[in-house]
Amino acid sequence: MSQAMLTIILPLALAWMMYCVGLTLKLDDFKRVSSFPLKITAGLITQLIGLPIIAYGFIHYLGLPEPIAVGLWLLALAPGGASSNTITYLSGGDTALSISMTALSSLIIPFSLPLMLPLVLTDAHLVMPIKIAILQLVVVTILPTAIGMVMRAYISTKWFKNFINVSGKSALWTLFFTVFVTLLANLSVFEQLFSIASIAVLALCLCGGLLGAIVAKTIGGDNILMKTFSIEVGIQNAGTAIFVAVVQLQQPDLAVTPLLYGILMNIPALILIHWHRVHKNIMI
Secondary structure, eight states: OHHHIIIIIHHHHHHHHHHHHHTTOOHHHHHHHHTOHHHHHHHHHIIIIIHHHHHHHHHHHTTOOHHHHHHHHHHHHSOOOHHHHHHHHHTTOOHHHHHHHHHHHHHHHHHHHHHHGGGTOTTOOOOOOHHHHHHHHIIIIIHHHHHHHHHHHHOOOHHHHHHHHHHHHHHHHHHHHHHHHHHHHTGGGGGGTTSHHHHHHHHHHHHHHHHHHHHHHHTTOOHHHHHHHHHHHHOOOHHHHHHIIIIISOOGGGGHHHHHHHHHTHHHHHHHHHHHHHHHTOOO
């Protein structure tokens, strides 16, 4: 049952959230992003280089046991995911920029992860499934978003406008649902909630978010860009890290840290969403 929840229900929920995001976007949003290559470059460098540096520091400073250290390293090397795109949308960030960063990082990670993993796990022999990674990105992120954008562009009836309003509100509740499904499918992780692994994943999430905000501010970004960088750098795709640990490395114990991250990262994310909605006076 837990396997079915993770492999079927959760991806469908994420796809629905991305469809809701697509209903809010226009092609002009992506044209605007492409006009500012500095944002994309700065964001990717921060995520793909800055976050691993932070993780590497934690691994050595905290003296983490190998299973926790490798799990944290896998998280730092993972791309962003559909969750970061949805959280950006619900927090009032630049959704088009977030999706663009996720798409690019997901295409880079299959090549960068095998090169950087041996820095912590010296005996790793890893070949990333590039086709699977790209297919997952397309199915869960790009395809639902594109469908939402096309429907918004070509359907102008009154009922569809009402549908867009309802769908936008449902995105937040769908996010709550994904959190619930993740918890339900990984109940055994609760015994690790008050461990050094939990401290490490929360620290990685918070420090990554802080680094993203600092970089955005440094390049002259506004609050929207700061939130976008903070979320995109701080929220990683735990599913990728779990896949590498369990399927490719065949070491399930390395997946404990990513599982904890998949649960605990929602705490700062939900706080940020709540803060945005309170200050913008948005009704849920």
